[in-house]
Amino acid sequence: MGLKGRAVLSEVGQTSHIAPDLRVVRREARVRLGPRLVDTTMLYAPRSGGVKRYLCAKRAWFAAERPDIRHSLIVPGAADSYDGRGLWSIYTAPLPFGDGYRWPASKTAWMKRLIRQRPSLIEAGDPYTPGLAALRAGQRLGIPVIGFCHTDLAALAALHFGEWAEKPVRRRWAGIYGQFDQVVAPSHYITERLADAGVDGAIALPLGVDVTAFHPGHADRGRLLQRLGLPPDRRLLVFAGRPAREKRIDVLVEAVERLGDPYTLLLIGAGVGAAPADASRVISLPYERDAVGLARLLASCDAFVHANDAEPFGLVVLEAMACGLPVVAPPVGGVAETVDNQVGQLAARSSASAFAEAIEALFVRGPRQVGAAARARAVSRHGWPGVFERLCGVYARATGDAAFGPECEAVVARH
Numbered sequence: 001m002g003l004k005g006r007a008v009l010s011e012v013g014q015t016s017h018i019a020p021d022l023r024v025v026r027r028e029a030r031v032r033l034g035p036r037l038v039d040t041t042m043l044y045a046p047r048s049g050g051v052k053r054y055l056c057a058k059r060a061w062f063a064a065e066r067p068d069i070r071h072s073l074i075v076p077g078a079a080d081s082y083d084g085r086g087l088w089s090i091y092t093a094p095l096p097f098g099d100g101y102r103w104p105a106s107k108t109a110w111m112k113r114l115i116r117q118r119p120s121l122i123e124a125g126d127p128y129t130p131g132l133a134a135l136r137a138g139q140r141l142g143i144p145v146i147g148f149c150h151t152d153l154a155a156l157a158a159l160h161f162g163e164w165a166e167k168p169v170r171r172r173w174a175g176i177y178g179q180f181d182q183v184v185a186p187s188h189y190i191t192e193r194l195a196d197a198g199v200d201g202a203i204a205l206p207l208g209v210d211v212t213a214f215h216p217g218h219a220d221r222g223r224l225l226q227r228l229g230l231p232p233d234r235r236l237l238v239f240a241g242r243p244a245r246e247k248r249i250d251v252l253v254e255a256v257e258r259l260g261d262p263y264t265l266l267l268i269g270a271g272v273g274a275a276p277a278d279a280s281r282v283i284s285l286p287y288e289r290d291a292v293g294l295a296r297l298l299a300s301c302d303a304f305v306h307a308n309d310a311e312p313f314g315l316v317v318l319e320a321m322a323c324g325l326p327v328v329a330p331p332v333g334g335v336a337e338t339v340d341n342q343v344g345q346l347a348a349r350s351s352a353s354a355f356a357e358a359i360e361a362l363f364v365r366g367p368r369q370v371g372a373a374a375r376a377r378a379v380s381r382h383g384w385p386g387v388f389e390r391l392c393g394v395y396a397r398a399t400g401d402a403a404f405g406p407e408c409e410a411v412v413a414r415h
Contacts, residue, residue, distance in 0.1 A: 034068035035401050038117050040110075040134055041125030042092075043150060044075040045100035047269065047287045049241060050315030051125055051150050054207055059086065061388045068403055072117050074110075074130070076102035088113070099242060104129040111136040121399050123148055127176040135179050144398040147180030149202065152193055155310045156246060174198045182398050184391070186313035187334035203394060206337070208387035209318040211379050213291040216324035216371075219299035228283055233262055235363060238301040238325070240268035240294060240316050248307035254352035255305075256281045259359060265305070268297055299323040302367050303359070309350040311335045322378040326370035328358050338382075343374035 039058070043051040055073055062071040063085075070086070077089025090113060092102035104110050110133035114122060123146040124134035131147065138145035154170035174197035177183050183202040185191045191202040225232060237256060241247050249270055256265040260281070269287035288294040298304065304320035306329045313334040317327055327344035329335045340346065345365070347358035362370065389405065396404040 034070060035120035035399065035403050036070040036072065036117060037062070037121050037123070037395070038072045038074060038114060038119040039123045039125060040074040040114060040130040042076050042102065042104060042128050042130050043126050044073075045098075045102070046289070047100045047242070050207065050313065053291075053315055055125070057208070057210060057384045058388060058391075061384060065385070065388070066392070066404070072119070074113055074117070076104055104133075107133045107136065111140070115140060119143060120401065121146065121395055124180070125150060127151075127153065127173060131176065135176075138181070144181040146394070146398060147177050147183045149177060149183055149185040149190055149194060150312060152190060152310060152312055154193070154197070160245060170197050177202075182394060184394060187337050189332075189334045189337065190312050205387065205390060205394070206382065207313055207315050207318070208382045208384035209315070209322045209378055210291065211322050211383055214295045214298070214319045214322035214378075216299050216375060218292060218296045218323070220296060221300040224297065224300040228264075228266070230264060235263045235303075236266055236301040237263060237303055237305050237328075237359065238266045238268065238298060238320070239270065239305050240288070240298065240320075241270060243270045246308055246310060248309070248350055251307040251350055251352050251355055252305050253282055255355035255359065258352055258356045263359070266297070266301060268294070294319070295323050298325060301325060303328060303344075303362060303371075305329075305355065305359070306335055307347075307350045307355060308335070309333050314338065318378055318382050321374035322382075324371040324375040326362055326367050326374050328355060328362060330354075342370075343377050344370060 039055055041051060041055070044055065045052070059071055059073060062069055072086045072088060074088045074090065076092035078091065079089065080091050081089045090104065090110070092104045095101050095103050107129050110130055114133060114137035119141070121144055122134045122138055124131035125148050127147070134145050153173040154166045157169035158166035174194070177194060177199045183194060183199060184205050185194065185202050186205065186207050188204045191204045194202045225234065239249065239252055243249065247270070249267065252265055256263050257280070263281060265282045267282060267284045270284060285297070288297060298320050302325070304317065304325045304327045306314060306317055306327060308314070309330040309332050311333045317329065317335055317338055320327060321343060327339045328347060329339045329344060330350040331346045331348070336346070345358045345362040347354040392405040396402065396406060
């Protein structure tokens with residue numbers, strides 16, 4: 001049982017309705033079958049980005065490298081369904097204007113679904129209904145629950161509702177993550193934000209990238225230029241992501257308009273309305289669901305641009321680097337832990353003028369050479385296997401179960 005789970009049970013005086021001898025039988029059965037890891041989140045939709053890619057890569061890695069560990073994923077969906085390989089969808093109503101995301105209404109119903117899996121460990125990928133249900137399920141079952149903090153809710157509240165909203169949302173955010181047995185985040189930027197809010201001991205575990213799927217060899221520049229109706233001498237800048245306000249697509253659009261010829265900005269998945277109608281140097285393409293299809297588009301461009309100065313991590317930045325693209329980004333947030341002037345060009349700040357200057361400076365240096373360094377860093381530091389080996393070290397520490405692998409002191413050191 002996780003330490004916080006034991007504390008909660010002690011405080012409220014709850015006792016299991018399962019007889020002691022039956023608990024022993026079930027525990028021994030789980031040992032024979034191997035532990036069960038359950039991931040759950042609402043940040044999983046047809047057009048999802050980084051969180052979905054992380055979970056899909058994780059499922060594939062566990063199936064190949066830890067076959068004795070039974071891995072399940074419980075997410076919202078258009079209907080109750082099971083894919084036969086561990087992915088459970090629970091019918092959930094869609095969010096209006098939510099770009100395919102769904103908001104589970106009942107923590108109790110979600111908790112019951114989690115309990116039915118008889119997990120040894122739960123990882124919650126959000127602080128919403130699935131995350132709160134995971135905490136309840138962990139308390140009922142007496143198992144540890146990991147909270148993976150993919151989002152800075154306080155920063156989003158300030159951006160969308162004003163500075164007045166940041167303090168109460170930050171308090172609520174910290175209150176939820178403070179209940180998990182262990183908190184993991186994709187960057188030191190987020191662990192520091194958590195620490196500032198009162199959540200100590202969070203582990204920074206940068207995410208990874210499939211360096212085979214995202215590869216410079218997928219480039220087909222001539223075909224892309226023909227598709228876009230552009231001449232061969234165009235300097236193609238690219239951004240891929242949701243049309244969310246925090247992505248600061250307006251900064252990228254204004255920067256390329258300032259630069260003028262021969263620059264063109266390609267927006268993938270941001271929607272046709274992401275740029276003003278009079279933006280003459282911006283082309284929008286639809287969301288690309290297939291990883292290799294996205295890699296083909298990225299690798300056919302010259303540089304990736306990313307203006308979000310409060311990005312928790314930015315998995316698509318790694319995907320662009322793995323495709324051999326240099327990255328232009330602000331010097332703050334989670335992206336700044338991945339990008340420096342060896343693998344890209346840091347803008348002085350997230351403004352159109354600063355980005356225009358940084359883009360010009362990158363092309364003076366030569367984007368191809370810088371992109372080669374970006375690819376080398378993605379391969380050497382950010383392959384998924386290393387990420388999941390370190391994550392298993394966190395799981396081994398939380399559960400005491402050697403089936404996950406050896407505990408990794410380098411990972412569990414507090415930041």
